[in-house]
Amino acid sequence: MTGEDVIILLPLVIVAAAAVAAMLAIAVRRSHAATAGIALTGLAAALAEVLVNLWLKKGYVGHLAVMDNQALFVIGLVLAANLVVGILSYGYLSRRRERAEEYYVLLLLAALGGMVLAISIHFATFFLGLEVLSVSLYGLVAYERGRLGVEASLKYLVLGGTASAFVFFGMGLVYFDRGSMIFFWVDWLYGQYGPGPLGLVAMVGCVMMFVGIGFKLAVVPFHLWTADVYQGAPAPVTALVATVSKGAVLALVLRMARGSPWAGYYFGDRAVYYSGGVCPSAPVFWILAAIAVASMFTGNLLALRQRNVKRLLAYSSISHLGYLLVAVLVSGAAGATAAGFYLVTYFAATLAAFGVVTALSGANGEAESLEDYRGLAWRRPALAALMTVAMLSLAGIPLTAGFVGKFYLLTAGAGAGLWALVIILVANSGIGLFYYLRVVWAMFERRATEEKELPRIGVATGVVLAGLGAAVVLIGVWPGPLAELVRAWMGGGW
Amino acid sequence: MDTQTAEKTTELWPLAVYAGLVAATVLAIVTISYLLGERHRERATGLPYESGIVPTGTARRPLPVNFYLVAALFVIFDVEAVFLLVWAGAFRQAGWAGYVEIVVFAGVMGAGLFYLWRVGALKVIGGRGEHESGDTDEQ
Numbered sequence: 258m259t260g261e262d263v264i265i266l267l268p269l270v271i272v273a274a275a276a277v278a279a280m281l282a283i284a285v286r287r288s289h290a291a292t293a294g295i296a297l298t299g300l301a302a303a304l305a306e307v308l309v310n311l312w313l314k315k316g317y318v319g320h321l322a323v324m325d326n327q328a329l330f331v332i333g334l335v336l337a338a339n340l341v342v343g344i345l346s347y348g349y350l351s352r353r354r355e356r357a358e359e360y361y362v363l364l365l366l367a368a369l370g371g372m373v374l375a376i377s378i379h380f381a382t383f384f385l386g387l388e389v390l391s392v393s394l395y396g397l398v399a400y401e402r403g404r405l406g407v408e409a410s411l412k413y414l415v416l417g418g419t420a421s422a423f424v425f426f427g428m429g430l431v432y433f434d435r436g437s438m439i440f441f442w443v444d445w446l447y448g449q450y451g452p453g454p455l456g457l458v459a460m461v462g463c464v465m466m467f468v469g470i471g472f473k474l475a476v477v478p479f480h481l482w483t484a485d486v487y488q489g490a491p492a493p494v495t496a497l498v499a500t501v502s503k504g505a506v507l508a509l510v511l512r513m514a515r516g517s518p519w520a521g522y523y524f525g526d527r528a529v530y531y532s533g534g535v536c537p538s539a540p541v542f543w544i545l546a547a548i549a550v551a552s553m554f555t556g557n558l559l560a561l562r563q564r565n566v567k568r569l570l571a572y573s574s575i576s577h578l579g580y581l582l583v584a585v586l587v588s589g590a591a592g593a594t595a596a597g598f599y600l601v602t603y604f605a606a607t608l609a610a611f612g613v614v615t616a617l618s619g620a621n622g623e624a625e626s627l628e629d630y631r632g633l634a635w636r637r638p639a640l641a642a643l644m645t646v647a648m649l650s651l652a653g654i655p656l657t658a659g660f661v662g663k664f665y666l667l668t669a670g671a672g673a674g675l676w677a678l679v680i681i682l683v684a685n686s687g688i689g690l691f692y693y694l695r696v697v698w699a700m701f702e703r704r705a706t707e708e709k710e711l712p713r714i715g716v717a718t719g720v721v722l723a724g725l726g727a728a729v730v731l732i733g734v735w736p737g738p739l740a741e742l743v744r745a746w747m748g749g750g751w
Numbered sequence: 752m753d754t755q756t757a758e759k760t761t762e763l764w765p766l767a768v769y770a771g772l773v774a775a776t777v778l779a780i781v782t783i784s785y786l787l788g789e790r791h792r793e794r795a796t797g798l799p800y801e802s803g804i805v806p807t808g809t810a811r812r813p814l815p816v817n818f819y820l821v822a823a824l825f826v827i828f829d830v831e832a833v834f835l836l837v838w839a840g841a842f843r844q845a846g847w848a849g850y851v852e853i854v855v856f857a858g859v860m861g862a863g864l865f866y867l868w869r870v871g872a873l874k875v876i877g878g879r880g881e882h883e884s885g886d887t888d889e890q
Contacts, residue, residue, distance in 0.1 A: 259848065277862050284862075284869035 262318045267310065268303040268332055269372050275299020276365035283358045293347045296361035300343060300368060304336040320439060322376040330597060330746035331375035331508040334604060338500045339368040341608050341721055345615045346493040348718040352620050353401070360400055366393035367497060371505035380428045380438040383509060387424065387473065390502055391417050397497065398490040409489025416472060416482050424469030430462025440513050463541050467548075473506040474578045475571075477551040484559075487571035488625065492618050495567060496611035499574050500604045507581055507600065511593050514585050545586055550681055552579030557688040567625045569692060570610060573651055576689060577603055580682055584666055587673040590748045595669035597747035598740060602662035602732060606650035609725040613644040616722065619712040630696060632704035637711060641700045643726045650729045652693035653686050658732035665740075820872045831860045 263270060279295045282288075307329055315324045322328075343364055350357035370390025377383045395417065399410030432438050434456045471479040487495045556576030563569040581603075584596035617624035617633075617640065624630070634641035650659035663686060670679040714722075732739055799806055838845060838853045845853075867873060 277859055280866045281862050284866040 261314075261316075264314050265310075265316055265318055265324045266322070266376075267314075268306045268336070269369060269376075271303040271306055272299055272336075272365055272369045272372065275302075276362050276369065279358075279362045279365060283362070287356070287358055289347075289350065289357045292358040292361045293343065296365050297340060297343050297347075299365060300336055300340045303368075304333060304340065307333045307336065318376075321379045321382045322373075323378050324376055326746040326748075327508070327512070327593065327597075328376045330743070331505065332372045334600065335368055335371040335375060335501050335505055338504070338604055338608060339364060339371075339497070341612070341725065342493050342497045342501075344717050344721045345496070345612055346491075348715045349491065349493050349615050349618060351715075352618075352712055354620070360397065363393045363396045363400075364497070367397065367501060371501045374505040374509045377509055378440045378512065380432070384421075384424065384428070386505070386509075387469070388421065390505065391421065391473070394494075394498060394502060397494040398486060400494065401491050403489075405489035406491070407489075409486045412482050413486050420469040420472035420479070422469075423465045423472075427462040427465030427467075427469070430465065431459050432462075434459030434462065460540060464544060467541075467544070470506055470510055471548060474503055474510075474582075475575055476548050476578050476582065477555040477575065478548075480552070480555065480575050483575055484568045484571040487574075488565060488567045492567070492611055492615040492623055492625075495570075496608055496615070499570065499607045499611065503574070503578060504600050504604060507578070507585070507596065510585055511596055514592075542586065545582060546675075546678060549579045549582035549586065549678060552576060552582065553681060553685040554579075557685050557692075560692045561688070563692065564627045565625050566614060566627060566630065566696065567623075569627075569696070570607070573689065573692070574607070576685060577651070579685075580663070580666055583670050583675065583678045583682060586675060586678065587669045591669045591672055593747045594744050595665040597743040598665045598736075599662040601739065601743065602650065602658035602729070605658055605725055605728045605732065606647045609643055609647035609722065609729060610651070612718075612722045612725060613640050613647070616640060616714050616718055617711060619710070627696065627699050630699050631702050633700040635703065640714075640722075643722055644700060645697050646726050646729050648693040648696050650733065652690050654690075656730070656733045658729045658736075661733060661736040661740075817872065817874060820867075824867060824872065827863070828860065831857070 275295060275298070278299070279292050282292055282295055310324065311326075311329055315326075315329070317323050343361065346360060346364070350360060367390055370386050370388070370393060373382055373386030373389060375386075377386055395410050395414045398413055399406050428438065468479065472482075475483040486498060490498060553576050556572045556574070556579060560569050560572035560576070563572060581596055581599055584592045584599060586592070587595065614624055617629065617637075630641075630644070633644070646657060650657035653659040653663040663682070667679055667682065670676075670682065799810075834856065835853065838849060841849065
């Protein structure tokens with residue numbers, strides 16, 4: 258690793274250093290504010306560095322990683338989401354009795370794992386990122402150490418370990434067939450026409466890798482953990498699982514599906530050609546399409562009768578990942594752009610929704626039942642308005658970010674001729690409307706029963722929540738600038 | 752291309768044979784010991800053999816969780832030693848860059864050790880350290 262590599266990887270180095278610094282600070286003296294300060298400063302510094310890196314330094318790090326526009330975009334998204342979760346967590350943890358400091362170390366490590374996934378172009382970095390992300394999430398999910406939290410974490414751990422084993426075995430099989438662990442074709446191995454159709458062994462390997470990836474994305478049939486983990490984890494951690502974990506893995510899938518986003522770059526002195534990705538074959542396409550359809554339907558149908566808001570959002574996220582897989586299937590620049598835009602809208606709306614859940618959760622339990630939201634509009638109009646905006650955005654109502662995101666997905670799907678998927682996506686948006694609007698309906702109902710004491714909201718939390726709400730609405734009414742940004746960054750190249 | 756694929760498919764049969772042999776061996780061992788093994792039931796047949804001494808008490812006692820912390824610690828630093836030894840083998844080739852990298856690596860490990868020591872994870876007996884004093888688990 259040369260000094261240049263360190264500069265390219267500076268955002269990751271900053272976050273890693275912040276994690277070590279936070280750990281040392283805990284060892285010297287326990288202080289919630291100090292540890293949170295170190296963590297949030299580290300995340301903010303890394304985010305600032307991403308903006309600097311955008312113009313300063315991009316490139317390859319050995320065979321293992323690449324810092325291109327797409328990587329910087331996803332890293333920025335991961336860091337921003339982590340920053341939001343960190344600020345929300347501060348207020349949340351202050352109201353709890355648990356010791357809060359180690360939480361921030363794990364939060365930083367989760368960010369680091371997501372960033373490694375974002376830059377990965379090689380099975381080694383892929384697995385490293387996946388594990389760093391997963392292992393820190395196991396700890397975060399069980400952080401409250403309540404019965405539900407430990408149960409959720411154990412389920413996540415056992416299933417996650419199994420999924421990792423599948424990924425590892427799948428990598429081995431693909432390597433056996435292709436003789437390379439890099440995500441794209443390498444001409445000295447295959448000649449300039451590529452390896453031809455995949456062998457049976459590589460195909461099995463690809464499917465096995467997707468078992469693990471599908472587990473992290475929580476798509477059907479690997480979704481069984483989702484509702485329990487969402488419910489058992491502390492609300493800010495649930496937000497992290499819903500956004501950072503899924504977003505980073507999806508970015509990796511996009512990279513694997515596209516391979517190198519530009520043609521004819523030089524790897525040492527050898528040319529590497531534009532590829533169709535790691536697993537470019539018809540059966541893999543059909544399997545992914547089936548998974549996308551199953552996720553859309555299963556997620557939406559299971560959410561219909563949920564009366565627990567966290568579980569409802571869990572099933573909703575399953576269907577959203579189904580939508581996103583449509584963009585992955587489109588592949589190429591159009592698919593990546595649509596996926597990037599949808600990720601931003603999904604991140605903003607999901608963080609806003611879980612932000613409200615976090616803000617309403619006091620010292621005695623979380624506000625997770627639909628009953629807790631009944632009549633909220635009359636008691637906390639601002640929070641209810643934010644939750645309404647988030648729900649409408651997740652449902653894809655016009656004038657919210659979610660609508661524009663879905664519009665991009667539909668355009669990309671239609672452009673690639675995936676009509677069946679597009680129609681199923683539209684139908685599912687209709688189904689989803691029911692349960693999103695039920696939450697909104699509950700908040701605007703008047704209720705006569707006695708009122709529970711609602712926790713106070715800190716200034717930082719309030720500012721973050723207001724910012725999220727503003728972002729969702731702003732993207733909805735004026736999507737142009739963000740669309741340009743996403744096209745420039747996710748479209749590939751430097 | 753064609754010869755290559757053909758080669759790959761033919762390479763698979765030794766694996767099947769190997770798997771078959773493994774299954775056959777296991778089956779043979781179990782069957783033979785079932786046929787040849789003694790079957791008797793005396794008073795002490797089911798007792799664990801402890802050098803002729805009559806066993807006392809049960810082996811299933813609750814262990815302090817700190818034991819697992821120490822076990823985890825051992826794994827962590829054992830793996831660190833693996834990396835250090837690999838680096839030591841390539842000391843000259845790795846040069847100053849390698850030296851800086853291994854120092855960073857060992858530094859992070861040292862920070863981890865410092866943290867574990869301060870939170871009392873190294874106290875195998877007697878529970879938690881002064882740093883962990885007083886709360887959470889008892890609630």
